Amino acid sequence: MSDTVPFREERRRLDEAGYKLARVSGSHHIFIRAGDKPISIPVHNGKIKRVYQRQIDKALKEGRGGKA
Numbered sequence: 001m002s003d004t005v006p007f008r009e010e011r012r013r014l015d016e017a018g019y020k021l022a023r024v025s026g027s028h029h030i031f032i033r034a035g036d037k038p039i040s041i042p043v044h045n046g047k048i049k050r051v052y053q054r055q056i057d058k059a060l061k062e063g064r065g066g067k068a
Contacts, residue, residue, distance in 0.1 A: 004048060007048050
């Protein structure tokens with residue numbers, strides 16, 4: 001199993017859950033949604049580490065994203 005996943009797939013999941021890309025600071029893509037804490041995802045060469053995929057999974061399952 002690879003230790004990275006394509007960012008475009010996770011970005012699509014965040015978009016579908018109502019998160020918007022607020023800004024990019026260096027390699028960090030900051031997503032926001034009204035009433036929720038921001039999610040910061042470092043992206044390198046179009047990929048993110050699995051730990052950040054799990055962070056997104058957790059946020060979506062906890063209702064921060066609505067759709068799991």
